[in-house]
Amino acid sequence: xxxxxxxxxxxxxxxxxxxxxxxxxxxxxxxxxxxxxxxxxxxxxxxxxxxxxxxxxxxxxxxxxxxxxxxxxxxxxxxxxxxxxxxxxxxxxxxxxxxxxxxxxxxxxxxxxxxxxxxxxxxxxxxxxxxxxxxxxxxxxxxxxxxxxxxxxxxxxxxxxxxxxxxxxxxxxxxxxxxxxxxxxxxxxxxxxxxxxxxxxxxxxxxxxxxxxxxxxxxxxxxxxxxxxxxxxxxxxxxxxxxxxxxxxxxxxxxxxxxxxxxxxxxxxxxxxxxxxxxxxxxxxxxxxxxxxxxxxxxxxxxxxxxxxx
Numbered sequence: 001x002x003x004x005x006x007x008x009x010x011x012x013x014x015x016x017x018x019x020x021x022x023x024x025x026x027x028x029x030x031x032x033x034x035x036x037x038x039x040x041x042x043x044x045x046x047x048x049x050x051x052x053x054x055x056x057x058x059x060x061x062x063x064x065x066x067x068x069x070x071x072x073x074x075x076x077x078x079x080x081x082x083x084x085x086x087x088x089x090x091x092x093x094x095x096x097x098x099x100x101x102x103x104x105x106x107x108x109x110x111x112x113x114x115x116x117x118x119x120x121x122x123x124x125x126x127x128x129x130x131x132x133x134x135x136x137x138x139x140x141x142x143x144x145x146x147x148x149x150x151x152x153x154x155x156x157x158x159x160x161x162x163x164x165x166x167x168x169x170x171x172x173x174x175x176x177x178x179x180x181x182x183x184x185x186x187x188x189x190x191x192x193x194x195x196x197x198x199x200x201x202x203x204x205x206x207x208x209x210x211x212x213x214x215x216x217x218x219x220x221x222x223x224x225x226x227x228x229x230x231x232x233x234x235x236x237x238x239x240x241x242x243x244x245x246x247x248x249x250x251x252x253x254x255x256x257x258x259x260x261x262x263x264x265x266x267x268x269x270x271x272x273x274x275x276x277x278x279x280x281x282x283x284x285x286x287x288x289x290x291x292x293x294x295x296x297x298x299x300x301x302x303x304x305x306x307x308x309x310x
Contacts, residue, residue: 003306006075008054016054018075020061021255023262030258031061035250037239040232051078056085132196135171135185135221143218151210152176156221159203160187169193169201173209175216183219197223198270198284200237205230224267231266238272245275255307260299268293 002022007015021030022044031039031050038052039061047064058081062074079086135156139147156173169185187193193201206227211219226234235257243253260268274282275290293299 002071002073004073008059008075008077010055010057014055018054018059018061019251020063020073021258022063022071022073026262028258028262029063030254032254035254037236037254040228040235042228042231056083058083058086133222133224134196135183135223136219137183138215138218139220143212143215146212146214147210147218147220150213152213154209154211155206155227156209157204157206158201158221160193160201167193171209171221173211173219173221175211176213179216181211181216181219183221194282195223197226198267199234199273202233205233226266234266234269234273235261238269241275242272252307256294256303259302259306260293263299263302264293 002024003020005017005019007017009015016034018031018033020032021028023029027042027044029039029041029044029048029050030037031052033052033054039050041048041050044063045065047062050061050063052059058078060076060078062076064072064074066072152175154173154175156171158169158171161168161170167187167189169187170182171185172180172182174180187201195201195205206229207221207223208225208227209219209221238257238261239250239254242248242257243250246253246256248256257269257272260272270285271290271293274285275287277286279286279288294303
């Protein structure tokens with residue numbers, strides 16, 4: 001895992017520590033400032049630039065792919081893009097040197113659409129497993145075959161509504177021609193709502209969805225294909241529980257969570273989230289599964305090597 005840190009001194013003498021994690025195998029990249037996550041990207045295999053603010057300064061971290069295939073990293077302050085701080089800076093500079101008025105360059109920061117490449121986690125599995133991995137509607141054998149051949153993709157957003165004093169799970173997605181499709185699914189009447197992927201449902205969680213263009217009511221919401229935003233929420237939830245339970249520093253907890261996510265992919269984060277539960281409370285993810293996870297040979301070695309000084 002590539003790691004690098006910078007110390008940025010602002011105009012008032014404040015010190016800000018900026019750090020970067022970049023996975024060697026997966027390319028997953030995280031940028032943090034003063035131990036707070038400011039950027040997460042996945043499968044970063046080419047040169048990219050990331051922007052964020054420290055106080056009123058727009059800062060950039062550049063991950064540049066070199067000719068030998070390795071990455072070099074640069075931290076810099078963007079002093080040309082239009083921000084309140086840079087407008088003051090340009091006024092001051094024009095008073096001292098009128099030629100700088102010609103040096104105003106509009107910089108367009110394009111953050112490429114994040115693509116979270118999931119392994120085929122049951123995507124081609126048979127009907128018996130479909131109900132364990134997705135929310136399906138109107139998918140007989142014929143429609144399943146059509147969906148694999150001609151299906152279109154969308155994103156469903158999930159939330160919970162109270163209808164007749166009963167909780168109902170609701171999801172919505174839009175087709176390519178902007179028709180909104182709404183569906184419902186059963187949820188527990190009380191307590192935490194667990195999705196088939198093992199994670200607790202929060203309003204706004206979103207997942208890849210596949211539907212038939214000729215009949216959008218024939219569709220499947222893939223609960224093992226969360227969007228980047230939902231995976232980011234899983235990481236933040238796992239980090240919060242890990243930091244509270246372990247008593248370690250935020251930096252070390254963050255490093256441990258990211259290391260496991262890189263080695264075992266995002267489903268392993270459920271063991272962090274439910275590490276305070278017993279096997280009776282949560283048979284799939286609990287204290288025992290968490291301990292087996294972090295004490296596993298490959299994970300334990302990776303954490304010991306990469307996180308000991310956090």
